[in-house]
Amino acid sequence: MLKIAIIGAGAISSSHIEGYLRFKDRCEVVALCDLYPEKAEARKEQYGLEAKVVRDYKELLGDGIDLVSVCMPPYSHAPATIDFLNAGSHVLVEKPMASSLEECDAMIEAARMNGKVLSVVAQNRFRNPIMKLKKVLDSGMAGPILHAQVDSFWWRGHCYYDLWWRGTWEKEGGGPTLNHAVHHIDALLWMLGRPSEVQAFMSNVAHDNAEVEDLSIALLRYPNGALGQLTSSVVHHGEEQQIIFQGQHARISAPWKVTASTSLPNGFPVRNSELEGQIHDLHERLPDLPYEGHAAQIDNVLSAIETGEPVLIDGDSGRSTLELIMSIYKSASTGEKVSLPLAKDDPFYTSEGLMRNVTHFYEKSGHVENFAPQAITTGSSYEAKDN
Structure with a gap:
């Protein structure tokens, strides 16, 4: 029975707790931590957990925790992750992996040195529409990909950025492109x-x-000449998100x-109904995820902890995502047009370099400590919507 600790009792922690509770025969949430302990106590009561509640995660470093979910703001991901890896715990850290590529590299090295699992949350890979799209893409039936279109459309009210750490380059690390x-x-x-x-x-x-930023548009060029476009936004009403691949055949x-x-x-x-039917049949035959x-x-x-098999989303995956985001910034x-990969002497490799060189649009003039507990959106299901 694996011992689980949840570090950070904000809105996203519910997704982690509910996830662990699906596997009661394999793990148990034994500790909750938050800078505001009353939030952790509320989660404990909400889910009927018999868990230790602490204000400082360092109180848990010697408690024999097997797996830690790091659900704190981005600026604190690296220190907490590295501390727990060094203490012998495996870590599942929320997105984004860290505030800088320098921090990502330190996290990856800590996992390697300690022989522990490090996984970065990217739960949309584990949704049926995305998993099935990946398998259809890998089949090659659509042909070589010529163009990719990614619309990451979200909407957030003005007060969203009133929370004390949000909307700052130092604490949140970026706007919708990152988060x-x-x-x-x-x-x-x-x-x-x-x-x-x-x-x-x-x-x-x-x-x-x-x-x-609250809106960004990036144009991407791939080594084979294919192009991509990526829009990141919190100003799009309806929050209609999509990933489209234009292949040579479909x-x-x-x-x-x-x-x-x-x-x-x-x-x-002229429409190729035969190929459409073949690709659609492949898609429909793919099994749903459990x-x-x-x-x-x-x-x-x-499963990775139990069997030694690699996780689907490891530290290198999390780092690659942050590298592209930093290239956009x-x-x-x-x-300038930016070439990848970013070198370690690039100004955008470190948090300090980002802070010195990135565009600051406005200054926060006030803030609130916390919002009242409310449900949050954790990602589109990518299901087709009726117009």
Whole structure:
């Protein structure tokens, strides 16, 4: 029976606790930690846990915790993760992995040195539409990918950035490019690999209580000449999110849709219903996951600890996602086209370099300590929606 600790009792902690409770025969939540202990006590009561509650996570470092979920703000991910890895615990850390590539490298090294599992939350990989899209893409039936379109559309009210740590480059680390599109960027890298060049723009068009962007657009060039476009936003009403791949033979996407064309003698398209049917049949034959979202990723991490098999989303995956995000911030802030990978002497490799060089849109003039407990959105299911 694995002993679990939840570090950070904010809104996202519920997804972790509920995930662990799906596997009561394999693990038990034995500790909760939050800077505001009353929040941890509330979670303990909400889920009927027999768990120790502490204010400082360091009180748990010698308690023989097997697996820790780090659910704190991004600026604290690296210190807590490294401390627990060094104390002999495995770690599942919320997105984004850290505030800088320098911190990511230190986390990865701590996991390697201690022989422990380090996984970064990217629960959308564990949703049926994304998993099935990946398998269809890997089948090659759509042909080589020529263009990718990723719409990470979210909407957040002005007061969203009133929370004391949100909307600051130092504490939150960025806006929707980092904290919302991170899931879509992870999926894009998983499916298509790393681009070689990035050109980006960003702005803050609706949240003058935040230093960070609320809208960014990035253009991506891949080594084989394929192009991509990525929009990250918290100003899009309806929050309609999609990932579209235009292959040489067919278009496939999440939400699921397939369209295929062949050429008439004059070069104009005619629908290829036969290929569409073949690709759609493949998609429909793919089995559903036994679990989805956080529960599925927790199952994956538990299995890795139990069997020694690798996790689907490791520290290197989390780092790659942050590298592309930092490349977007660098391009948007400097106006330059950025080549990947980013070197260790790049200004955007460290938190300090980011702070010195990234665009600050506004200064926070006030803040609140906490919001009242409310449900949050943890990612689109990518299911097709009726118009």
